[in-house]
Amino acid sequence: MFRLGSVLNVQHSGLWTVKPQYDVNQANQLNPHFIGLRDRAQREGDAMARAFNASQVAYRSGQGARAKELSEEGNTHKAEMERLNREASLWIFRENNRNSQSGDIDLHGLYVKEAVKFAERAIIKAQRKGHSEIQFIVGKGLRSPSAQVTIRSAIEDLISNYYRFDAAYHPDNAGVLVVRLKPDGALGCT
Numbered sequence: 001m002f003r004l005g006s007v008l009n010v011q012h013s014g015l016w017t018v019k020p021q022y023d024v025n026q027a028n029q030l031n032p033h034f035i036g037l038r039d040r041a042q043r044e045g046d047a048m049a050r051a052f053n054a055s056q057v058a059y060r061s062g063q064g065a066r067a068k069e070l071s072e073e074g075n076t077h078k079a080e081m082e083r084l085n086r087e088a089s090l091w092i093f094r095e096n097n098r099n100s101q102s103g104d105i106d107l108h109g110l111y112v113k114e115a116v117k118f119a120e121r122a123i124i125k126a127q128r129k130g131h132s133e134i135q136f137i138v139g140k141g142l143r144s145p146s147a148q149v150t151i152r153s154a155i156e157d158l159i160s161n162y163y164r165f166d167a168a169y170h171p172d173n174a175g176v177l178v179v180r181l182k183p184d185g186a187l188g189c190t
Helices: 024-030 032-060 064-097 112-128 151-163
Strands: 007-012 015-018 104-106 133-137 166-170 173-180
Touching: 024 032, 024 064, 032 064, 064 104, 064 112, 104 112, 112 133, 112 151, 151 166, 151 173
Parallel strands: 104 133
Antiparallel strands: 007 015, 133 173, 166 173
16 A cells, blocks of 8 residues: 555656655765764663662762772763764755755754754855855754654744844745845854
């Protein structure tokens, strides 16, 4: 049985034309390398939490030396988690933007804090090059729980409250935030 929207009602040479079952804007998020990096980072984060919790238990029970060992173990897991997430974010950002037009920045697949960092770098780079606008592909926020801060809302906040640039969503795509940069190259920060 076909899902609604999975097949076009057009027949070509007796064959049905099938639409892809995934959002092409998020295709790189399905890459095994990327998934593996994020999974390994998650496991390191879990190990970090266990080590820090065990460190607290050891400390409360008077085992200071053991608490210190566990704390150091937690810090080792934290450093590895951060390294893996950094590698994953660099990979997905590079892949998402490999064939992008100048001034189009795709932030799909990034965690919110990562997206904000990449957006800040892109703004500075665009300003230095004298661009008048930059477009952030932030998505529509449809895959995020309503109470969760999304890339979309974080970038809106960055643009309006920190940089104080004018911005609006693209009339043909509500997942693209078009930001008007300052003509004099000023960053607009307060």
